[in-house]
Amino acid sequence: MNTLAAFRAFRELLPVLRPEWRGMLWTYLIGTASMLGLAGLTVLTAWAVGHAVVERTPPGPLWWALVLGIVLLRVVLTWREMDVSHALAYRVLARLRMALFDAYARSVPGRRREHSGRAAAVAMDDIEKLEFFYAHTVAQLGASLTLFAASLVTASALLPEAALVMLLGAAVVASSALYWARAARRLGEREQRERSDLSERIVDALGALREVLAYGLALRIIVETSAATARAATIARRRELLSQLVTAVRELILTAVVIGVIATSATAAGVLSEGAQVRLPPAELPALVALALAGIAAVVDATDTLTRLHPLVSGAERVAAGINRPSVVTVPEAPRQLPDGPLGLRFRDVSFSYEGRPPTLTSWSTELAPGEHVGLVGPSGSGKSTVIALAARLWDPSAGSVELVPADGGGIPVADLDDAALRRAVALVDQDAMLFHGTVRDNLLRGCGPRSDDDLAALLERVGAAAWIGLDDELGEGGVRLSGGQRARLCLARALARRPRVLLVDEVTASLDPATERLISGVIAEFRGTVLIASHRAETLARLERVVDVSPSGLVTARTRG
Structure with a gap:
């Protein structure tokens, strides 16, 4: 040089x-x-x-x-x-x-x-x-x-x-x-x-x-x-x-x-x-x-x-x-706003691959009606987490489109949406979701508008956390003082504090004890909106209306849970 x-x-x-x-x-x-x-x-x-x-x-x-x-x-x-x-x-x-x-x-x-x-x-x-x-x-x-x-x-x-x-x-x-x-x-x-x-x-x-x-x-x-x-x-x-x-x-x-x-x-x-x-x-x-x-x-x-x-x-x-790194999501020139009301999800011939690896998804399609609770199953590496990430628009697919579907059935590609509007409508709870250094209140208010302490306390009660933690308690870096189940509850409460219309959940119950899994699965089941959850746990899947099996070949089969 x-x-x-x-x-x-x-x-x-x-x-x-x-x-x-x-x-x-x-x-x-x-x-x-x-x-x-x-x-x-x-x-x-x-x-x-x-x-x-x-x-x-x-x-x-x-x-x-x-x-x-x-x-x-x-x-x-x-x-x-x-x-x-x-x-x-x-x-x-x-x-x-x-x-x-x-x-x-x-x-x-x-x-x-x-x-x-x-x-x-x-x-x-x-x-x-x-x-x-x-x-x-x-x-x-x-x-x-x-x-x-x-x-x-x-x-x-x-x-x-x-x-x-x-x-x-x-x-x-x-x-x-x-x-x-x-x-x-x-x-x-x-x-x-x-x-x-x-x-x-x-x-x-x-x-x-x-x-x-x-x-x-x-x-x-x-x-x-x-x-x-x-x-x-x-x-x-x-x-x-x-x-x-x-x-x-x-x-x-x-x-x-x-x-x-x-x-x-x-x-x-x-x-x-x-x-x-x-x-x-x-x-x-x-x-x-x-x-x-x-x-x-x-x-x-x-x-x-x-x-x-x-x-x-x-x-x-x-x-x-x-x-100056290349963007994995495009910025729309004329961002569109979302209409009010419930939203569904639609995947149209979605393909995606990580850099230097074979395609994870190839021409993958499925649809969730507004308010429907659907699970994703499949072996490790089949693309469950990738589907969740695409729905949250962490990445854009290499082909096809991901759409939010209002009540009239007309899909709006997430790539065309104003990012702030998308984040208000869609909330993600990841298996490896992080809690930030600070108080419980600070974490619950991340990414959402003003909420009263009464609302936040009700959320803690809803996820079964009010008995062991308060809004003013310090969490430490990454919630180091908490167990995995306690972190999962607070991360779910943080997502619900945003009052989303679509809730995306990725293996959040994967390593939880049965009692905590039942509690979190119950909270998700009571969510009044669309849910797409990737999981391999029977307790979590049993509460869902439908399960989509994503095979390694990219084929999709569906079975309804009674």
Whole structure:
């Protein structure tokens, strides 16, 4: 990857941040004014020293007024810069995470067999680093280059030779970034890969904590995690040593430029040779040197910043890849709304396959009348969960259509519906449904409108949970304090809180005890709406009006339960 490719990685994320461009410009302007103010103070101080030493004249009232004004302005600008940049940083963080979440919502990671640990590293680690880049670093780079340009123009007006020395020095400093770029990028990419792999290991270990304890894997995981951390730390140290070496070289270049400016300025001021033509008053010599130092130091800072950006390149590429990932559901150009009243479900010649696998469904069709309760049965891998996911529009079929059917019988493809309307009408309870960190109330209100505590308490009573948990109880991450049956009850209550017209249930009773299964099956049976439930449990299927058997060949047979 070359430097231009690295900049393209950062540029790909700019469209997502379009609403923040004004804030980025404002941060640049404030930062530039602050930098110019500091350079102005330095030059004015050097000018005063030069005149005091050479001409024995102290600075006048105008000088003091300028210095005091710039100092006060710097105080205001520094405070304002911190305020604006920090607010911008939070907005950038939110924009990138929202864009990434939206992309994942349109393209379910599970279909592509992606690791959640790597996704978590992108969402947390990579975006947090990029937040600082777009909110602070871009403005800093722009301000540094503007300061150099202003210093170069001013030096050209005072003494062209000094400006030429500055320009040559800046070119050498800038070329050092290109010279060391390949090694820095390579180390940065290796460090990011190690950190992503480490995130995967940690997520795997935490997600399988019971297995880790049962098989005595804790020590092995600790050793592997420590080794991965050590590798990442070693790469980071090597990258930092390289950065320090390059910084030392740039400081030598900066010293050489200052010496060159002093030599050319002293010659022009007639300090080095008597009788020479004086083209620069000796009293102005310190001010010119200070001006050159400020300009070339800005280039050094900008180049040093660019060198340190290489670890972010792979992170920017991963974030961009996540945001620009292909969607598994299409966005309708003219979304349709759903009519009021009960809804049925219709599958018309639906085909679907996961990436790299044979088709799970081929020309599959069935229909549920409004208010009908239907079960899906079949061996593992026959497509029961896939049918549920297609009905919930987690994915779109590769062929055919899934429709919601109003009372008049006219089907409305779910692909043509406004997404908010679809989510209000259809609720999904998955076997692996997650509870969010927070209280029971927080979880029940996820994805639905306002509900009174009385309504929520009635839901807990309805699913048999009111005796062992309350609305203000904390659940912990993923409902870790609950049993499988307790989680299933709360997930069902959360779906019912949305008052859907179609309820989709995927193997939610698969691993429950008989008493809990009977309770949940009873709650589903009492649901006044359409139900499509995938299950292999006799107790659950016995309460349904009809059962559809999805065979591996894609054929469908139906039998009615009496």
